[in-house]
Amino acid sequence: MRVVASPELLMPAVIDRQSDVPLHRQVYVALRSAILDGRLLPGARVPSTRWLASDLGISRFPVLSAYEQLLHEGYFEGRVGSGTYVRAAPTTHNAGTADATAQELRPRRWLGEGGTRPFRTSLPALDRFPTSLWARLVGQSARKLTAERMTYGDPCGLAALRAAIAERLRVARGVRCTADQVLVVPGSQAALRLCAAVLVERSARVAMEEPGYIGARAAFEAHGAQVVPVPVDDDGLEVGALEAFGSGVRAAYVTPSHQYPLGSSMSATRRLDVIRWAARHDAWILEDDYDSDFRYVSRPVGAMQGMDRTGRVVYLGTFSKSIFPALRLGFVVVPHALWEPFVAAREALDIFPPVVAQMALATFLEEGHFARHIRRMHGVYVRRRSALLEGLRRECAGLLTVHNADAGLHVSTFLADSLEDRDVVARMARMDLVASPLSSCYAGPHPRSGLLLGFGGSDETELLTAARTLGAILRGMGGSNHRAQARGGQTGVS
Amino acid sequence: MRVVASPELLMPAVIDRQSDVPLHRQVYVALRSAILDGRLLPGARVPSTRWLASDLGISRFPVLSAYEQLLHEGYFEGRVGSGTYVRAAPTTHNAGTADATAQELRPRRWLGEGGTRPFRTSLPALDRFPTSLWARLVGQSARKLTAERMTYGDPCGLAALRAAIAERLRVARGVRCTADQVLVVPGSQAALRLCAAVLVERSARVAMEEPGYIGARAAFEAHGAQVVPVPVDDDGLEVGALEAFGSGVRAAYVTPSHQYPLGSSMSATRRLDVIRWAARHDAWILEDDYDSDFRYVSRPVGAMQGMDRTGRVVYLGTFSKSIFPALRLGFVVVPHALWEPFVAAREALDIFPPVVAQMALATFLEEGHFARHIRRMHGVYVRRRSALLEGLRRECAGLLTVHNADAGLHVSTFLADSLEDRDVVARMARMDLVASPLSSCYAGPHPRSGLLLGFGGSDETELLTAARTLGAILRGMGGSNHRAQARGGQTGVS
Numbered sequence: 001m002r003v004v005a006s007p008e009l010l011m012p013a014v015i016d017r018q019s020d021v022p023l024h025r026q027v028y029v030a031l032r033s034a035i036l037d038g039r040l041l042p043g044a045r046v047p048s049t050r051w052l053a054s055d056l057g058i059s060r061f062p063v064l065s066a067y068e069q070l071l072h073e074g075y076f077e078g079r080v081g082s083g084t085y086v087r088a089a090p091t092t093h094n095a096g097t098a099d100a101t102a103q104e105l106r107p108r109r110w111l112g113e114g115g116t117r118p119f120r121t122s123l124p125a126l127d128r129f130p131t132s133l134w135a136r137l138v139g140q141s142a143r144k145l146t147a148e149r150m151t152y153g154d155p156c157g158l159a160a161l162r163a164a165i166a167e168r169l170r171v172a173r174g175v176r177c178t179a180d181q182v183l184v185v186p187g188s189q190a191a192l193r194l195c196a197a198v199l200v201e202r203s204a205r206v207a208m209e210e211p212g213y214i215g216a217r218a219a220f221e222a223h224g225a226q227v228v229p230v231p232v233d234d235d236g237l238e239v240g241a242l243e244a245f246g247s248g249v250r251a252a253y254v255t256p257s258h259q260y261p262l263g264s265s266m267s268a269t270r271r272l273d274v275i276r277w278a279a280r281h282d283a284w285i286l287e288d289d290y291d292s293d294f295r296y297v298s299r300p301v302g303a304m305q306g307m308d309r310t311g312r313v314v315y316l317g318t319f320s321k322s323i324f325p326a327l328r329l330g331f332v333v334v335p336h337a338l339w340e341p342f343v344a345a346r347e348a349l350d351i352f353p354p355v356v357a358q359m360a361l362a363t364f365l366e367e368g369h370f371a372r373h374i375r376r377m378h379g380v381y382v383r384r385r386s387a388l389l390e391g392l393r394r395e396c397a398g399l400l401t402v403h404n405a406d407a408g409l410h411v412s413t414f415l416a417d418s419l420e421d422r423d424v425v426a427r428m429a430r431m432d433l434v435a436s437p438l439s440s441c442y443a444g445p446h447p448r449s450g451l452l453l454g455f456g457g458s459d460e461t462e463l464l465t466a467a468r469t470l471g472a473i474l475r476g477m478g479g480s481n482h483r484a485q486a487r488g489g490q491t492g493v494s
Numbered sequence: 495m496r497v498v499a500s501p502e503l504l505m506p507a508v509i510d511r512q513s514d515v516p517l518h519r520q521v522y523v524a525l526r527s528a529i530l531d532g533r534l535l536p537g538a539r540v541p542s543t544r545w546l547a548s549d550l551g552i553s554r555f556p557v558l559s560a561y562e563q564l565l566h567e568g569y570f571e572g573r574v575g576s577g578t579y580v581r582a583a584p585t586t587h588n589a590g591t592a593d594a595t596a597q598e599l600r601p602r603r604w605l606g607e608g609g610t611r612p613f614r615t616s617l618p619a620l621d622r623f624p625t626s627l628w629a630r631l632v633g634q635s636a637r638k639l640t641a642e643r644m645t646y647g648d649p650c651g652l653a654a655l656r657a658a659i660a661e662r663l664r665v666a667r668g669v670r671c672t673a674d675q676v677l678v679v680p681g682s683q684a685a686l687r688l689c690a691a692v693l694v695e696r697s698a699r700v701a702m703e704e705p706g707y708i709g710a711r712a713a714f715e716a717h718g719a720q721v722v723p724v725p726v727d728d729d730g731l732e733v734g735a736l737e738a739f740g741s742g743v744r745a746a747y748v749t750p751s752h753q754y755p756l757g758s759s760m761s762a763t764r765r766l767d768v769i770r771w772a773a774r775h776d777a778w779i780l781e782d783d784y785d786s787d788f789r790y791v792s793r794p795v796g797a798m799q800g801m802d803r804t805g806r807v808v809y810l811g812t813f814s815k816s817i818f819p820a821l822r823l824g825f826v827v828v829p830h831a832l833w834e835p836f837v838a839a840r841e842a843l844d845i846f847p848p849v850v851a852q853m854a855l856a857t858f859l860e861e862g863h864f865a866r867h868i869r870r871m872h873g874v875y876v877r878r879r880s881a882l883l884e885g886l887r888r889e890c891a892g893l894l895t896v897h898n899a900d901a902g903l904h905v906s907t908f909l910a911d912s913l914e915d916r917d918v919v920a921r922m923a924r925m926d927l928v929a930s931p932l933s934s935c936y937a938g939p940h941p942r943s944g945l946l947l948g949f950g951g952s953d954e955t956e957l958l959t960a961a962r963t964l965g966a967i968l969r970g971m972g973g974s975n976h977r978a979q980a981r982g983g984q985t986g987v988s
Contacts, residue, residue, distance in 0.1 A: 025834060116641045126641035138850060139633030147610045147620035150818035151951070186680060190844040197716070202696075222691070222842055324644035326849035340519060348716055350684040350844070355820035356632060357848055457645070 015056050024062035027052075028069055035075050035086055046076060046084045061422060068426045078430045116457050118466035119428070119435040121410045122291075123457030124321050125380050133369060134323075134360070141359035149355050155347040157184025157331075158358040164365035165331050172371075173292060174302030175315055177333045183346050184353045187330045188290060188318035192219035194332060195286050195314055197345040199251050200225040207242055207252040211441035211448075213260045216253050216288065225250075229443040232259055236266030239273040251284040252277070256304045257292040261441045261452050263404030263412045265301045275304070278312040284338075285313045291321040291408040293374050294381050298406070311335040319361065321409060321456070322374060329353065329361060381409065387460035388453060391467025399474040400451065409456035412438065415449040419477060424451065427473050433466055509550050518556035521546075522563055529569055529580055540570060540578045555916060562920045572924045610951050612960035613922070613929040615904045616785075617951030618815050619874050627863060628854070635853035643849050649841040651678025651825075652852040658859035659825050666865075667786060668796030669809055671827045677840050678847045681824045682784060682812035686713035688826060689780050689808055691839040693745050694719040701736055701746040705935035705942075707754045710747050710782065719744075723937040726753055730760030733767040745778040746771070750798045751786040755935045755946050757898025757906045759795045768798070772806040778832075779807045785815040785902040787868050788875050792900070805829040813855065815903060815950070816868060823847065823855055875903065881954035882947060885961025893968040894945065903950035906932065909943040913971060918945065921967050927960055 015026055034040040049067055053060040067084065070076040077087040116126060156162060162182040169175035185191045192215065200206060202224035208217060210229030217227050228249065230242045237254055252274065256266035266274075278285050287304050295301070305315040318330035334342045364370050385405060392402060392413070405411040415421055421437035428435055438450030453470075455463055509520055528534040540546075543561055547554040561578065564570040571581040610620060650656060656676040663669035679685045686709065694700055696718035702711060704723035711721050722743065724736045731748055746768065750760035760768075772779050781798050789795070799809040812824035828836045858864050879899055886896060886907070899905040909915055915931035922929055932944030947964075949957055 116645050126644045131639045135636035138636035142629035142632035145625045150620045150820050151610050152819045186844040325646045326644050328848040350680040354822035
């Protein structure tokens, strides 16, 4: 057995805590450079995450995260029970026409690595998407390109698409809107950036559900906001806790149809409470209806925006879950009072959306394909969800508790508090499974340990197999801190 | 003749100077509301811009701008020599499947209104674009959609496209780069936003060419930068003036291949001076190579980035001029030292670029269609440029001086200082011509009067006709302040 590479050798560069580059990324880059420079040779054993973290004087999370990525990208390989090693020939997961250098430098994505592997959250049934039909509409749209359509277009989006979106939202979600309130944007992250740009002055407070969506937090913080976490209970955001912040809160970000990540839907009473809170404090409500098309228990819940008579709700959504993520189209429904600054901010972002994708999507909506696709996918997701729940019952009983599976494309689960969910996720990655750790959705000091298990992107067989693997991983970790630590020295990612 | 509507009737809302909504937009909305509410009836004469501006206590520019838009959108109609009137039935310029309400609320675009009308700047020869070929590539790409391609993709862009862009820039522009430095972004405005997000702390100084590109200024100011104007002479940015700001300047934004708007190219000596300045002050250079594919006089000038050995140049460009604006794809070539924060900022903007357009563009580049298209367009633009210059010689001699027509898609011209270029542009709009006023490109107090006349988007006949119309307008304005004012009361937009 080879000598373990020393951390000094691995990390000639001092970790810079003041840098804009996140710690996990600094660790990742330093390790990868050591491999690419030949300082760390194939077959060398890598120090344990615990040792390296302690040596660098940083927490173990960034080190785990860096190891996880290097394993995923094929720089490292892990041998259960005998540590982590530098792999002989780095491989990548992405195939295709890839330029090798570009692939090597592919950064970690904060929407989560994982391509289309089992349990990846936010992933629709891409295998069931009507690609031929879509390709036909895209081809047709491209053939209809005229000079008028190829020139600089309306920053708000194509009129036909805006009208189709408004119609769909009125009918399917009870949103009170007309086409002239709809802004087409490149996905919901961009929508969040617009909300932040328009509504958040520097140092302003924005309330977020705790736990909540990390992408929203990033968008608000990028605009200098101070994010204040407000707990959620089974009825949704605890308005009492929100009220306790007084009048200093400029906006509240909520996911009333399907709380991200926990999964509950906000009760009607609570929705009215939030709307009244906003009116009282002259604040705004940002309603993110990110995957509201799919609900499996009780009747569909309409949008909160439809209950509001005060014009204080900015409603946003995306086609990433209902069509596919790489389409990059989403929308914002803007209260009349905010229209002008929203259009200005939308234009300042990237001027206007691309035309061919908009034309194809407008036709997809207008000709009824969208509604049909959603209906079909509902059936697909009912089956996938059942398979996952059945698999978890069979394979993970006593190891993991299903908290909510009422709607959307993921199941939220809790782990024993003695198990760190990031440890579990790191071990899952080595078995080609990808899941989001619940603890990463908390801004405050008391995260719960759990897993968000996506079921949209995998078929029933894959999900049952994945549940079996997850069960084995959890049983292997023993569920107790003591045993997990005792095994720490023997496994690479620990 | 009807009584002129009083400003009080038109403007029940007080103009709010503190508002985020620009003044011209406030005036526009107030006037349009008056029409839609029926307070201002069809056929009513609208007060002169001078009267309304004085009554509102604001400058005439925002009022002119609002009138121009209302004329353009068909709410107003102008009768030369007899004022501006509310039109009987509002019409819109955009045809198609438009939702009427959405159309009415279409905002003014800061890249300039004008669709594809003569003299519009930044517009390529859309009538000569190989749309059938493009439609075929787009259709092919859409048919190649797989789950792996439809899921969340690389924030940096498709590897094949990044490689093809790097190759093109190395060969055609002398950029020193590999694919792993290329970020695919939705156009150059987004590229500017990324530069601002990564490089500009709040209140940091960014130097800009004076006159310069208004979109860049907007991007830097959106991130809280303090923009300092640095004059340009025939050799480009005056480095002495830049040096005078000392070490407080974080970055300098330059357009060395084709100074926007004046048109000169930066001399080699000056480029080296700017690079040395950046090294001395630990500053960055943002090189915007927005329309460098087309040059008509002397040999093509390579990118400044290729001369830099210090890694201080961020190079950005767009396919809006070489393909078409509604494609919404551009790129940034990032120095290695800035790669990580640029990727993080790119991801925080809108996660990653749409896949089908990227696939089609990669093939367009890889199969040589792009290089062929650029060569063909060069010939087209040589002819269009000649037609415009000939037209200006014939029709505008003594009224307008051509300053530079060496490169790109527009000719920069100067007007007599006694003529306000915005007045001229407003009159041109009434004759269905669209041009950019040179004065709007100045941040400082001494703007020059001039017109930027685009020739890319119109054929030779259209350009000759447009030059004749422009000559008539300029002759009609007499070129002297005295006469222009004397006529002010009689024409609507004056």
